[in-house]
Amino acid sequence: MTRIAACQLAPVPDDLAATAELTGDAVREAISEGADLVVLPALVTTGGVLSDPEAARAVAIAPGHGVFAAWAAACTARHGAVVVGGFCEAGDDGQLYNSAAVVDATGVRAVYRCAHLWDRERLVFAAGSAAPPVVETLHGRVGVVINYDLRFPEWTRTAALGGADVLAVPVAWPDAQPGEGGGPDGQLVAAATARLDRVAVVCADRSGPGWTGGSCVLSAGGQLLAAAGQGRSAAWADIDPEASRDKVVSGLSDLWLDRRPELYDRVTAPRS
Amino acid sequence: MTRIAACQLAPVPDDLAATAELTGDAVREAISEGADLVVLPALVTTGGVLSDPEAARAVAIAPGHGVFAAWAAACTARHGAVVVGGFCEAGDDGQLYNSAAVVDATGVRAVYRCAHLWDRERLVFAAGSAAPPVVETLHGRVGVVINYDLRFPEWTRTAALGGADVLAVPVAWPDAQPGEGGGPDGQLVAAATARLDRVAVVCADRSGPGWTGGSCVLSAGGQLLAAAGQGRSAAWADIDPEASRDKVVSGLSDLWLDRRPELYDRVTAPRS
Numbered sequence: 001m002t003r004i005a006a007c008q009l010a011p012v013p014d015d016l017a018a019t020a021e022l023t024g025d026a027v028r029e030a031i032s033e034g035a036d037l038v039v040l041p042a043l044v045t046t047g048g049v050l051s052d053p054e055a056a057r058a059v060a061i062a063p064g065h066g067v068f069a070a071w072a073a074a075c076t077a078r079h080g081a082v083v084v085g086g087f088c089e090a091g092d093d094g095q096l097y098n099s100a101a102v103v104d105a106t107g108v109r110a111v112y113r114c115a116h117l118w119d120r121e122r123l124v125f126a127a128g129s130a131a132p133p134v135v136e137t138l139h140g141r142v143g144v145v146i147n148y149d150l151r152f153p154e155w156t157r158t159a160a161l162g163g164a165d166v167l168a169v170p171v172a173w174p175d176a177q178p179g180e181g182g183g184p185d186g187q188l189v190a191a192a193t194a195r196l197d198r199v200a201v202v203c204a205d206r207s208g209p210g211w212t213g214g215s216c217v218l219s220a221g222g223q224l225l226a227a228a229g230q231g232r233s234a235a236w237a238d239i240d241p242e243a244s245r246d247k248v249v250s251g252l253s254d255l256w257l258d259r260r261p262e263l264y265d266r267v268t269a270p271r272s
Numbered sequence: 273m274t275r276i277a278a279c280q281l282a283p284v285p286d287d288l289a290a291t292a293e294l295t296g297d298a299v300r301e302a303i304s305e306g307a308d309l310v311v312l313p314a315l316v317t318t319g320g321v322l323s324d325p326e327a328a329r330a331v332a333i334a335p336g337h338g339v340f341a342a343w344a345a346a347c348t349a350r351h352g353a354v355v356v357g358g359f360c361e362a363g364d365d366g367q368l369y370n371s372a373a374v375v376d377a378t379g380v381r382a383v384y385r386c387a388h389l390w391d392r393e394r395l396v397f398a399a400g401s402a403a404p405p406v407v408e409t410l411h412g413r414v415g416v417v418i419n420y421d422l423r424f425p426e427w428t429r430t431a432a433l434g435g436a437d438v439l440a441v442p443v444a445w446p447d448a449q450p451g452e453g454g455g456p457d458g459q460l461v462a463a464a465t466a467r468l469d470r471v472a473v474v475c476a477d478r479s480g481p482g483w484t485g486g487s488c489v490l491s492a493g494g495q496l497l498a499a500a501g502q503g504r505s506a507a508w509a510d511i512d513p514e515a516s517r518d519k520v521v522s523g524l525s526d527l528w529l530d531r532r533p534e535l536y537d538r539v540t541a542p543r544s
Binding site: 189196 | 387388389390391392394395399401403420423424425426427429430457460461463464465467468494521522523524525527530531532533535536
């Protein structure tokens with residue numbers, strides 16, 4: 001079994017150092033309490049909503065930044081521990097990305113750049129074009145997508161078909177859009193993703209004013225195993241990564257074998 | 273607004289005539305009570321579970337069968353009324369299909385053949401390969417998929433991208449598989465489909481022993497507007513087909529424009 005902590009944090013606006021301390025503490029604490037996989041929110045290394053490119057550039061960091069070294073150091077306390085958390089990436093191409101790092105005791109294992117940017121994020125970030133990574137770990141294969149990516153089943157499918165046992169999803173679900181934001185709504189999409197792809201799904205949301213505190217862990221069957229809610233610091237649950245590898249849902253029914261990709265390829269542009 | 277009735281029926285095993293009367297009565301009654309769109313369960317024209325090819329062949333019918341003429345006649349009672357219902361199709365190619373007909377006062381408008389066959393259905397039916405139809409009606413564009421198709425987001429996406437305002441889904445959700453069958457589980461997938469594609473979804477389930485009675489209507493936002501439950505004959509709800517055409521979920525976020533099909537095309541085979 002893999003013990004998961006979806007840590008809900010409220011980053012300190014525009015203060016990289018204070019937020020690095022916050023995330024480092026959260027990761028250390030979660031691992032000391034038994035977490036094998038710790039998931040942190042989207043853009044957790046920075047505060048604010050980053051709707052302004054200049055403000056974002058001021059808090060952008062590269063994968064070599066010390067905050068990831070601190071997460072890696074925390075991972076040494078537990079064999080095979082893994083952390084997935086979002087950050088504002090200063091790309092080597094000069095662009096900014098809404099990214100997530102997969103970190104273990106050996107350092108940064110993978111960086112994923114969000115491919116579907118929410119609302120005004122597109123005014124700040126470039127969209128990634130690489131497929132979601134699926135990282136082999138001692139606690140299962142960890143796939144990563146970010147936030148609004150979750151609304152695109154083609155994309156989460158990519159991670160699941162890539163072999164993910166658990167999908168780690170740093171999110172930031174605003175509470176300002178009833179029916180469109182996070183919390184129960186985001187959790188519905190997360191549950192659907194889990195059920196349709198038969199993968200465990202972990203969403204780590206921000207906490208505090210403006211955010212839904214919707215952090216949650218879903219089983220590979222789509223059952224809500226844990227939800228944090230406002231005022232709680234984490235959602236905890238145990239999942240069985242092996243369960244995600246069995247795509248049989250009835251005697252002869254296998255969600256992977258029953259796909260018909262030769263038919264799906266036709267789908268490209270919507271009808272207006 | 274479009275008034276929808278998802279009619280829950282228990283077909284009479286192996287008795288085409290009795291079941292035709294049952295479905296004809298249900299359609300007439302629903303339309304007289306104000307339904308613009310009536311959805312009936314999968315394989316509703318026949319009883320049994322059709323796990324045997326010979327038994328299925330005995331109850332297979334062609335789109336010219338009188339049962340569809342009866343549905344069409346019922347539609348004349350209300351301007352623009354539409355019926356979608358499942359049947360065991362005797363294909364002109366000699367094969368059997370798990371099909372659904374879209375019928376209005378003018379007759380059969382479209383026939384769809386299920387592309388994803390559940391469990392032992394594949395021992396009886398050939399799988400269809402044509403995309404889900406999207407039929408222009410006075411009450412919105414009606415897309416059709418059947419039963420297990422709903423578990424393949426690529427496929428429901430095809431119908432939504434094809435312009436469906438409402439997805440009519442004849443289902444038969446067995447109650448024998450907790451966590452995998454219908455009822456709350458099927459409704460979760462239906463709600464996810466509604467939310468991810470921003471289309472209204474109507475599932476009409478069988479009723480009686482062995483079935484979950486999970487008939488439901490979901491708004492284009494994924495909200496459960498109505499659920500029948502066991503012992504009820506229908507789930508009723510009003511939906512606004514126009515709402516499905518607005519794919520904007522936040523200021524700059526549009527679920528259709530934000531898709532990145534050039535990235536999705538890469539996805540074909542799963543990792544073993």
